[in-house]
Amino acid sequence: MGLRKSGNGKKLLFLLILIGGAAAAYFFLLGGGGQEDEKVSFDPSKPIATATIKINPKKTTTKPAIKVVKASLEDELVEEEVISKPAPTPKKAIVKKPKPIKKTPVKVTKKPAKSVGFKPYVLNIASFRSKKEAGGMVKNLKADGHLTYVAAATVKGVKWYRVRVGFFSTASSANKVARKISAKHPDASPWASKVKKKEHDRFAR
Numbered sequence: 001m002g003l004r005k006s007g008n009g010k011k012l013l014f015l016l017i018l019i020g021g022a023a024a025a026y027f028f029l030l031g032g033g034g035q036e037d038e039k040v041s042f043d044p045s046k047p048i049a050t051a052t053i054k055i056n057p058k059k060t061t062t063k064p065a066i067k068v069v070k071a072s073l074e075d076e077l078v079e080e081e082v083i084s085k086p087a088p089t090p091k092k093a094i095v096k097k098p099k100p101i102k103k104t105p106v107k108v109t110k111k112p113a114k115s116v117g118f119k120p121y122v123l124n125i126a127s128f129r130s131k132k133e134a135g136g137m138v139k140n141l142k143a144d145g146h147l148t149y150v151a152a153a154t155v156k157g158v159k160w161y162r163v164r165v166g167f168f169s170t171a172s173s174a175n176k177v178a179r180k181i182s183a184k185h186p187d188a189s190p191w192a193s194k195v196k197k198k199e200h201d202r203f204a205r
Contacts, residue, residue: 118201125189128163134162147203
């Protein structure tokens, strides 16, 4: 009986020691991680040897290798993305064509000839059957600065070329010029006469 009791006591003590050690480890992990060593002993009556359990705290360590791998993977991904993007196409320079300049036509307006007041008097210088002879007289009188022209007329079926100098507003002003012409051209016999407005407008300046 005594042997059984002592054997049962040892088993019980061993179980208590295991339970106490487990409890101590649990509490150490929860709140006592800063201590280096912890001794757990159970001594009900000091006849039995004590048991000591040492628990080292777990230290968390970083894993630089994983970070390096991640960084390298990101770099590769970035490089792949950069390579896969197509190069931007250069923009074509827009050249603006100059607008055509519209040329507006310039209107040339002819100024009407200044109307000369009707002066009905002329000087009949000479009459010729030949147009050529009449032209020679006209040339000489124009050289003197007189307004000279040839008026053709048919008298009794015969055509005459009359050399005339004009135009004068009065007969007296015409006679003054007639005297000057007679002095310079002895072959001329000027005399004053009236003409129609139609002839005046045709030859007057």
